[in-house]
Amino acid sequence: MIMNEKIKALEVQLTGVDGEDLGVVSTTAALALAKKLKVDLVCTSMMSSPPPCRLIRAGAAKQAAQQERKREQAPKLKELRFTPQIEDHDYETKKQQAERMLIAGDAVLLVVRIQGKEGPQAKALLERLVGDLKTVGNRKTAVQISGKQAAVQIDPLL
Template structure:
């Protein structure tokens, strides 16, 4: 998430909130910056959608720490690993290592096998084997989903 603060705020006027979040009012940006320096704080834009943009005084250095903490708490995006039912051992090992790395870094992994014909049972067995091999890294979110064109399972990191 981009942080717009201090001199990077280009608006000529801002709606200013003090250190506690109380509304001060609309001020020219230069005056708001001067007020921030006097209070040893940063002027941080908290709402770009308003006109004029809403900015708040935040204790110096705290804004970046809050953003970093918020980014750390956001859930990681699910990654999809595609396989085929007729996979060779070397390819299986490569996909397995890829899944292990993703799960170790906190990403959920969606294992998807594209089906053609009557490969449903082979695909299900392959997914069960992958789930078994990935047990130290994560657990399945639900059972194996078997539809007409694909078999899939999502594994959540431990």
């Protein structure tokens, strides 16, 4: 994203703060108008001639660029481990941790360590967790029981 004095084109296709078309204007006139209105002049693409530019309130362009970069990054996968005999208070604590991770934009892998014949109990625990986290995330994988653990992955809602 190219802003203000970094725009090197002689003329720009200018769009106003409220989205109104201001036509083709010289870059110096567009910069003067931006300073007068106390906004930023942002070039959206250098591929056309004249390049399209917008007047955006100060700081909004940087915020938009930061959110764009955040969306482009793949979500991190964070793991939470449980046992099938989890107490109610511990369950609530782990659930809140998972909610915070999902709200922050990270995927969560819920893993239950199992021994012996605890498979159905572990699956029930994971199904309960997935149901409780429906408001902040959706299930990516089904509950998978393999060897000594049961796992399910939950992705954040976008």
